[in-house]
Amino acid sequence: MSALFSLKGKVALITGATNGIGLGMAKGLASADIDQIILTYRSEKPLEEAIKVLQEVNPNVKFASIQVDLSAADEDATVKKIFEESYAKSSTGNIDILINNAGISARYALESFPQEEFDQVLKVNLSIPVKLTKAIGTKMLETKTEGKIVFTASLMSFQGGLNTTAYAITKGGINQFMKGLSNEWSSKGIRVNAIAPGYIQTKLTDSMDADRKATVLPRIPIGRWGNIDDFMGPIVFLTSDASKYVTGETLLVDGGWMAR
Template sequence: MNKRVLILGASGEIGRATALKLVAKGYEVGLQYNANESAVSSLRKEIPSHQYSGDFQADLSTNEGIVTFLDTLEMEWDAVIFAGGQMWTGIFQDMHPEDMDALYNVHVKAVWMTTKHVLPYMIHQKAGSIILVSSIFGIEGASLEVAYSSVKGAQNSFVKGLAKEVAPSGIRVNAVAPGLIDTKMNAHLTKDELTALAEEIPMGRAGKAEEVSDAIDFLINGRSSYITGQIIQINGGWA
């Protein structure tokens, strides 16, 4: 039987690239998304029916949305990938509490709650993989991205702590920390701003979603069987 992988944030470019890569490797995939139903519908057409484990619409920016999602989600997943993305850009003093709550829920509480939901099955199986898509900002921090840097830093600490706790049960926990990646999340940047950022990167360009999904593919399979608790940076040398 094919291994089943749940991908949160499947409507984004990294989520989509990861889903297609894993399907090509023989995995079955389930897809969570929030508002972009058309992107998931398009992705669904590229997945053979016998490798499709359903899609799940859920707004994970609220506590109610997280609870509703988990009420409908089965527990039997061999791996979970947290690829959902939500940012808030601006001066920290201008940030409203509801914006803070949304970032916390999407990037921290939804990760905690979903992981808690799927762990019993993985522990019973004595196998499993949990992978987070973090960010360079969770390591380096960023002006005008203070709260986002904070929740991504929390993800990195979660990976390191949980990896130690569940390793005796055969479960591995890792993260990838992308730098500048060519996705819609950077659509707020002007062409000149993107060019200036690319000039700071030793490899001289933004990364591609497929390059992030390559690392996720590596972390989910047996080639990385002795790797856990790690934050793999995918940033073209930008630090």
């Protein structure tokens, strides 16, 4: 059974893995004996801290990093940089797993939502993941790689939320993109899925006001907010042979929120 969950010999590229849910996912990959994890990052200190955490999980895992700001003006140049450097730095010359995790949010009523911030959310959460997936996925097809692509979706892939219209647009779009792409690529050897986190203790949820936070916990059937380690098992499942007949699915990691 352990062989089904092994990622030995594989190389993964993950965006936004220096903290939060992305770091939890990277911990899962490391625990499954993956050969190499390639991380995107913006600043050195969070990267150093993340690698230290991951090496404690598995000191044998190799790491590579790509410094990039996903909110930079030229998104095509950003995608090109990630694509080219990921293959150049891969220990095998290949990318087996792509995890589109990086994301941002901004909370405003629509009528007062600054257009620049609105557009930034759409770019980072939707446009760049779509373009990066096209680039990496096309390479997987060319090299006949049995690839795994995972997106970080959200409860907002299913619900509208409050004062989060830009975020809801992107997470709804990511979920539909995942499904459509799964229909196109699954028969060609690439499995495409998503993970939808519930309310997780991360920097992204720190922006919620206290009154809103107080209404969340009573609605979670499991009785607690999630933490980043709750994503270790789900990401290993979706990127390993344990889920080889699973594609086009959104795995909810929400403590039962959507079942309520």
